[in-house]
Amino acid sequence: MRKLIISTGILFTCLTACQNPQQQSTETDNTETIASIPAPSLITYQILGTIPHDTQSFTEGFLIHGKDLYEGTGLEKMTKLIKTDTTSGKSQVLNDAFDDKIFGEGITILKDKLYQLTYKNNLIYVYDLANLKKPIATHNWPKEGWGATNDGTSLIFGDGSSKIYFVDPQSMQVSKELIVKDNTGEVDRINELEYIDGFIFANRWGTEFIYKIDPNSGNIVGKISFEGIIQQYDKNFIADADNVLNGIAYDLGQQVLFITGKNWPLTFKIKLNQ
Template identity: 35%
Template sequence: MIIVSRPERVWAVCRDVRRGFRSFIALVSLAGFYLWPTPSVTAGDRVLDQVSDASVQQYGAKLLARIPHNPSHFTQGLAFGRGALWESTGHYGKSQLIQYPWASGSTKIQPTAQLQLRSDEFGEGLTILGDTVYQLTWKEGKVHRYQIAETTITPLPSWPNDKQGWGLTTDGTYLIASDGSDVLYFHSPVDFSMVKSIPVRLAGASISRLNELEWINGRIWANVWGSDNLVIIDPDTGRVTGVVDCRQLVDDAKRSHAGAGVLNGIAWDVRSEALLLTGKHWPWIYRVSLVEHKNKP
């Protein structure tokens, strides 16, 4: 049996429900106003789109050469050191440290050494300082170290890391690391103790998801996870002084390989001044040069 109440009571109930719903929406909106995080430049193409500061130089990446790269590699780090090109790859059960011979103008590379990480470790960024390779892990709290000799790579005791491992580079004095936030950390190469940290800002806004890093001519270059752009950072202030648009490379990689992922991997050869860029599951490592773009007025 369906019981129909008096019409005026039905309308009264509906009116109260509507009022309650409006109050709920207002409360949610007010909470959102106070709880929503402060606006910042986040991963994605907005990194470039939001550049309005005339002091931030904008660049494009001019393609000079394609070097075949194993597209199964989930590239986490790329760096030159001791006459070789080094790559760190990720994924549990697939993480490796890979060494390639390198000569100026190389158009093909084949691994000369590959070291497998434990199956419960996820490889991340790497750098070379002196005769030692340093390789981060993601959430495992370890910094792996390897001694490089003429024909051998010898694992050394690992160091603890109290943050997530993302990117790693060196200025010749410190090991400089990112953890996916908007902060860069400067560590001692003696024991990985933290010496200092700097927040990274682009035109006053924070840049989070800083990923793979490279030291080039006194500046820190960084991938921004999920973005087609690189940022160039002043290591003293954390201010972004340049942005590099790499969309041409991303598009080329995806046309060549359907499984190509995000841009990630920067290597600078001081001797030949070769700048290499790649990404996760990319079929190419690209040798590029920078082209200055006219800044927006």
């Protein structure tokens, strides 16, 4: 009976392939496309220093604007917008008056407006940067909210999959989708985003890696490992499934990368060797 089932399965597969030559060709083409992507190069770095980070901040969004570091935190009843001085590390809470059911996610600043995603609330808040206490607009978003950044024209959002969305800031409609992939295939759990010198940098949730992504193809062209970085500076830090790397901010003027994680005690100042 087992031989009969296997033979029948083979016959069915052959008939299906013969009847659907186009599908068979498409699968082959996809394999060839993935195989043609070069393996991402390893990007090294130097640690320039650290500043304090609040261990009660469940970091979701992270960015530099002017001389300040803006942070959006998550979790229900704990969502905040925070501003931190990049020299002293002194922080100021700009907004913590969120509904208890709101779970804040990625943030980005475009043309004096701050955009804040929410995790599963399907909302995007828009603020005047001069006053972050109350949104000036609220938009519906049909997907989960994860990372957020922009390229100076389009908002760029992630939803925790391998997809990245380019969104028109006026209509809030998706204008382009990217599939993030490397030489092994699609890369999912794309989380915090930062647009740096024409590339999208993103961490993969649950890992200590940041990827450099070509915004035209979605291909990962570089990879940065921050494995064990927090333990080098804080021997008492307890790593778990929640306290993971999840903050990427870039100071263009100083060419310094700031990274942190959820509930980490430190934010690191990094100089990339690229």
